[in-house]
Amino acid sequence: MKKYDYLIVGAGLYGAVFAQEAARAGKKCLVIEKRNHIAGNIYTYNCEGINVHQYGAHIFHTNNKEVWDYVNQFAVFNRYTNSPVANYNGEIYNLPFNMNTFNKMWGVITPQEAAEKIEQQRKEAGITEPQNLEEQAISLVGTDIYEKLIKGYTAKQWGRDCKDLPAFIIKRLPVRFTYDNNYFNALYQGIPVGGYTKMVENMFGDTEIMLGTDYLADKEKYDAMADKIVYTGPVDAYFDYKLGTLQYRSVRFETELLDMENYQGNAVVNYTDYETPYTRIIEHKHFEFGTQPKTVISREYSAEWQQGDEPYYPVNNDQNNALYEKYKALATEEENVIFGGRLGEYKYYDMDKVIEVALQVAAAELK
Ligand code: FAD
Ligand code: UDP
Numbered sequence: 001m002k003k004y005d006y007l008i009v010g011a012g013l014y015g016a017v018f019a020q021e022a023a024r025a026g027k028k029c030l031v032i033e034k035r036n037h038i039a040g041n042i043y044t045y046n047c048e049g050i051n052v053h054q055y056g057a058h059i060f061h062t063n064n065k066e067v068w069d070y071v072n073q074f075a076v077f078n079r080y081t082n083s084p085v086a087n088y089n090g091e092i093y094n095l096p097f098n099m100n101t102f103n104k105m106w107g108v109i110t111p112q113e114a115a116e117k118i119e120q121q122r123k124e125a126g127i128t129e130p131q132n133l134e135e136q137a138i139s140l141v142g143t144d145i146y147e148k149l150i151k152g153y154t155a156k157q158w159g160r161d162c163k164d165l166p167a168f169i170i171k172r173l174p175v176r177f178t179y180d181n182n183y184f185n186a187l188y189q190g191i192p193v194g195g196y197t198k199m200v201e202n203m204f205g206d207t208e209i210m211l212g213t214d215y216l217a218d219k220e221k222y223d224a225m226a227d228k229i230v231y232t233g234p235v236d237a238y239f240d241y242k243l244g245t246l247q248y249r250s251v252r253f254e255t256e257l258l259d260m261e262n263y264q265g266n267a268v269v270n271y272t273d274y275e276t277p278y279t280r281i282i283e284h285k286h287f288e289f290g291t292q293p294k295t296v297i298s299r300e301y302s303a304e305w306q307q308g309d310e311p312y313y314p315v316n317n318d319q320n321n322a323l324y325e326k327y328k329a330l331a332t333e334e335e336n337v338i339f340g341g342r343l344g345e346y347k348y349y350d351m352d353k354v355i356e357v358a359l360q361v362a363a364a365e366l367k
Contacts, residue, residue, distance in 0.1 A: 002224070003028075003030075004030045004225055005022065005029065006027060006029045006227070006230055007029070007032065007225055007230070008029055008030070008031040008229075008232070009031075009215040009229060010033060010231070010341065010344075011037075011038040012039065012041060012042070012200075013039075013042055013351055013354050013355065014340045014341035014357075015040070015230065015341075016038075016039075017203065017355050017362065018230050018361070018362050019203065019204050019205075019207045020205065021366060023205060027366065029226075030207075030209075030210065031204065031207055031209040032209075032213040032214075032222060033210070033211050033212075033213065034212070034233075035211065036211050037197070038197065041312065041342075042058050042196040042197075043055060043197055044195035044196045045195075047296050048257065048292055048294045049290070050284050050288075050290055050292055051196075052255065052296050053196075053298075055310070056251060057280075057282045058351065059080065059184070059190075059191065060189065061082070061188065061189040061352065062187070062188050063186055063188070065187075067352045067356050067359075068188040068352075070355060071192075071355065074200075075196075077188075077192055078191050078288060080287055080288070081182050082182070082183040082189070082267070082268065083095070084183055084266065084268035084269065084270055084280075085266055085268075086148075086149050086269075086270045087271050087276075088152075088271075088272045089273050089275075091148070092104075093105065093148075095149070095181070095183060095270065096176065096182075096183050097175045097176070098175075098177070098179065098181060099111065099114060099176070099177060099179040100179055101145065105144055111178070121138065122139045122142060124143070125143055132163050132164065132167060133154060133167055134151075134163050136171065137150045137151075140170065146162075148272060150162070150272070151274070152274035152275075155274055156277075156279050157302050158313075158315065159249065159302065164317070191287045193288070216237060227336065228337070230337075230338045230340060231337055231340070232341035232344045233344065234246070234311055235339055238339070239327060239330055243326050243327060243330075245307075246346055247305065247314075248305035248312065248313060249302055249304065249312060250303045250304070250305040250309040250310055251301065251302055251310075252301040252303060253298045255297070257294055260294070260295060262283075263281075263295050264283050264297070266283065266286060267282060267284070267286035277301060278299040279300050280300050281298065283296070284296045284298070313348065314343075316347070320346070324346040338365065340358060340361060341358075342354065
């Protein structure tokens with residue numbers, strides 16, 4: 001008899017959902033987490049009364065009512081709606097691409113005028129079937145917006161030319177012919193009052209958690225402790241990179257406490273020219289309508305991931321997806337291990353999708 005039913009590797013959102021469901025099913029779990037805190041990349045900490053998103057801005061949004069009801073058991077969500085602005089060499093545009101953006105770019109007033117302008121630019125570029133991010137972007141919003149708001153930002157974000165990136169990445173953003181700056185097409189949206197860490201803490205409840213513990217550093221010892229493993233770390237690291245290394249993008253966050261009330265007037269400002277070395281500046285207090293006398297900002301510098309860095313974004317191009325499929329075949333052979341989450345499944349998952357998948361997997365596993 002092993003001491004635990006499940007050993008959960010990683011105290012992020014996937015691990016927290018699984019732990020919550022397992023506890024409800026009467027199972028005994030141990031969570032081990034490499035970092036010295038819970039909540040994975042959605043970790044927030046308090047600085048001068050402001051909840052700081054240590055690993056980048058996180059806005060909860062979903063169209064899935066089941067997921068929305070689920071998270072609302074663990075936190076109260078505020079009414080924050082994400083409406084980033086883009087700064088292109090000092091010119092300010094609204095995001096996502098909507099009538100406010102089109103008006104500022106071209107002076108067009110009606111949706112029809114905007115659609116005609118885009119169609120004209122798409123035709124001039126000669127695109128019929130978009131094959132990559134550049135062609136997809138131009139066919140959705142035209143050349144001017146591509147040049148000013150997409151090309152430089154994407155090159156910085158991914159360290160790759162837009163021609164070498166999959167089209168789906170740009171399809172994450174809505175294109176709207178209404179004057180609506182809501183970044184997401186989601187029925188439900190908000191930020192957990194009091195921060196994400198508190199929410200994840202509530203999900204873990206009484207589950208035992210060991211922080212500062214790397215599963216892969218002593219895998220055999222930990223495997224002996226539980227009947228099954230739920231692994232939410234990078235899938236290639238689990239197999240000691242034996243088939244090669246999957247590519248990730250990493251981010252360096254430069255965070256500053258400023259002695260002023262309001263630095264940029266918005267939670268998220270994207271710097272879309274190529275020359276500005278960071279991709280965006282986050283002003284954390286605005287996620288919760290903060291009125292503190294000070295403010296905290298984070299500049300995000302995107303970088304290619306190297307061993308030892310935090311892997312944030314899977315680079316889901318054909319080459320990496322093909323390698324992932326090979327790792328997935330190996331993962332399927334590991335009978336007592338469930339691979340889950342953004343790193344375990346090498347997928348560009350948002351939080352709501354992570355919860356949806358974790359709930360499905362837990363339901364099948366614990367039935
Ligand atoms: P993680 O949060 O990465 O958790 C995995 C955990 O496993 C980590 O804590 C890690 O330390 C631990 N671990 C790894 N290896 C080991 C090991 N060997 N031993 C022990 N522990 C280990 N989603 C949204 O819905 N809205 C947003 O606005 C949004 N913004 C984002 C911004 C950025 C910059 C990034 C990177 C992501 C963003 N996301 C957003 C996505 C969101 O962060 C993820 O969907 C979610 O955090 C994934 O949860 P997870 O549990 O799969 O992974
Ligand atoms: N993007 C862009 N300009 C912007 C914002 C986004 O070109 O001002 C592109 C960029 O390629 C980015 C993708 O749209 O990777 C998806 O943006 P999103 O905000 O969803 O990225 P994330 O929140 O995951 O960093």
